[in-house]
Amino acid sequence: MTDVTQLPSARLPSGGHWRNWVGNQSFVARHKAEPSSEDELVSLMREASRRNLTIRVAGSGHSFTPVVATSGLLMSLKNMQGLVSADLDRKRVVVRAGTRIGDIGRALKRIGLSLANQGDIDTQAIAGALSTGTHGTGTQLGCLSSQAVGMRLVQRGGSIIDIDDDRDTETMAAAQVSIGMLGVISTITLQAVSAYNLKETLWREDFDSCMERHDELAANNRHFSFFWCPVAKSRHLYCLPDVTSVSKIKREHDVCEMKVMNVTDEPPSSNEMTFERVAYSSEIYPIEYIPELPWTRIRHPCRKRERGSATNPRVDANQAYELHLSGGISVCRRRLGHAEPVLRARERDNFCLWRSGNRLLGLSPRRRHDPSAVQGATALGKASFQSRR
Numbered sequence: 477m478t479d480v481t482q483l484p485s486a487r488l489p490s491g492g493h494w495r496n497w498v499g500n501q502s503f504v505a506r507h508k509a510e511p512s513s514e515d516e517l518v519s520l521m522r523e524a525s526r527r528n529l530t531i532r533v534a535g536s537g538h539s540f541t542p543v544v545a546t547s548g549l550l551m552s553l554k555n556m557q558g559l560v561s562a563d564l565d566r567k568r569v570v571v572r573a574g575t576r577i578g579d580i581g582r583a584l585k586r587i588g589l590s591l592a593n594q595g596d597i598d599t600q601a602i603a604g605a606l607s608t609g610t611h612g613t614g615t616q617l618g619c620l621s622s623q624a625v626g627m628r629l630v631q632r633g634g635s636i637i638d639i640d641d642d643r644d645t646e647t648m649a650a651a652q653v654s655i656g657m658l659g660v661i662s663t664i665t666l667q668a669v670s671a672y673n674l675k676e677t678l679w680r681e682d683f684d685s686c687m688e689r690h691d692e693l694a695a696n697n698r699h700f701s702f703f704w705c706p707v708a709k710s711r712h713l714y715c716l717p718d719v720t721s722v723s724k725i726k727r728e729h730d731v732c733e734m735k736v737m738n739v740t741d742e743p744p745s746s747n748e749m750t751f752e753r754v755a756y757s758s759e760i761y762p763i764e765y766i767p768e769l770p771w772t773r774i775r776h777p778c779r780k781r782e783r784g785s786a787t788n789p790r791v792d793a794n795q796a797y798e799l800h801l802s803g804g805i806s807v808c809r810r811r812l813g814h815a816e817p818v819l820r821a822r823e824r825d826n827f828c829l830w831r832s833g834n835r836l837l838g839l840s841p842r843r844r845h846d847p848s849a850v851q852g853a854t855a856l857g858k859a860s861f862q863s864r865r
């Protein structure tokens with residue numbers, strides 16, 4: 477543990493309002509600070525602790541849940557970014573906690589390394605992504621936190637601890653997904669791998685054929701994912717290209733937009749006719765998201781029902797999909813409860829598709845209480861994640 481008693485306490489700047497990326501969480505913090513060095517971070521922690529304030533750090537605010545909220549001191553480490561050091565023999569790098577995943581990929585590429593796996597957005601701060609167990613796809617691959625092998629944490633009061641997987645496996649395991657509860661992460665040591673290229677292939681299938689091929693595709697590809705798109709507009713929420721020309725299925729509603737990615741020795745290329753691309757790993761993983769997803773608009777169908785139209789809820793497939801995206805579909809189902817039967821239209825090991833009359837209500841996880849189902853869901857990777865979100 478590092479002695480920080482000689483460091484002065486900082487003056488705490490005034491606070492203000494904060495909201496997350498999607499806008500479903502907001503709060504007012506009494507103080508807000510953006511330290512640009514670890515010493516400054518320590519001083520802020522000391523002063524906030526002295527005043528008995530709660531302390532939280534915001535990463536990039538991509539979490540949907542109130543995991544950043546505080547009435548005390550809110551910090552952002554956006555001024556604490558970048559690669560600190562690299563051990564090329566062990567393929568390990570130390571990064572500052574506020575570094576964006578995309579920037580880590582770019583830095584690793586320059587030194588011949590890659591992240592073993594990552595999710596499909598790369599704008600999160602690495603500390604936030606690790607702390608929430610952010611994952612990508614791949615039945616044989618771990619989530620981002622599994623790549624963390626060391627961490628430097630500033631704790632309440634300002635003391636610093638260094639955790640190292642080689643010396644203290646158990647503490648490291650606890651720190652890997654701590655949701656900010658063990659202190660403020662200052663730096664992270666990541667276990668990288670030799671640089672590799674990925675080949676991405678996109679196409680479209682109907683729901684039944686996607687379900688039939690699901691296990692085989694997940695087993696035979698390094699990465700497999702799909703987005704179920706109940707209406708044509710759904711595809712645009714995730715900026716997915718129109719792959720009709722390379723797909724047997726020509727319609728755009730109730731379809732699955734499919735993606736596989738595999739390691740390849742092929743040089744970088746992009747073929748807009750076949751919807752295949754080859755590039756350095758971290759250039760293939762991310763997809764584009766529109767920051768104005770309908771999470772903020774989904775409340776309306778629920779409110780309508782709350783105001784008394786429960787016997788005839790007007791939920792069309794599009795609204796249902798929006799509800800599903802927001803996680804609001806379970807609320808919707810509860811409220812529909814006695815109004816009319818909600819049918820389980822299709823069922824897989826880990827999720828169900830719900831339908832009421834001719835209205836699609838969305839997807840929900842099945843056997844939530846069963847740990848083996850959760851493991852199965854993890855193995856199913858992206859598909860199950862999309863269905864749970």
Ligand SMILES: Cc1cc2nc3c(=O)[nH]c(=O)nc-3n(C[C@H](O)[C@H](O)[C@H](O)COP(=O)(O)OP(=O)(O)OC[C@H]3O[C@@H](n4cnc5c(N)ncnc54)[C@H](O)[C@@H]3O)c2cc1C
Binds near residue numbers: 537659662
């Ligand atoms: C469009 C979209 C797509 C998504 N897709 C995926 C996906 O494919 N897979 C997936 O798993 N998730 C996904 N998510 C969820 C999201 O990726 C994670 O919640 C996110 O990675 C959190 O990172 P963040 O930097 O935004 O952290 P924040 O949400 O800002 O913070 C998360 C937690 O980490 C803590 N924290 C942040 N920095 C520090 C620090 N330095 N020290 C200590 N604690 C800290 C915070 O206090 C908080 O408790 C998606 C989210 C969105 C909006």
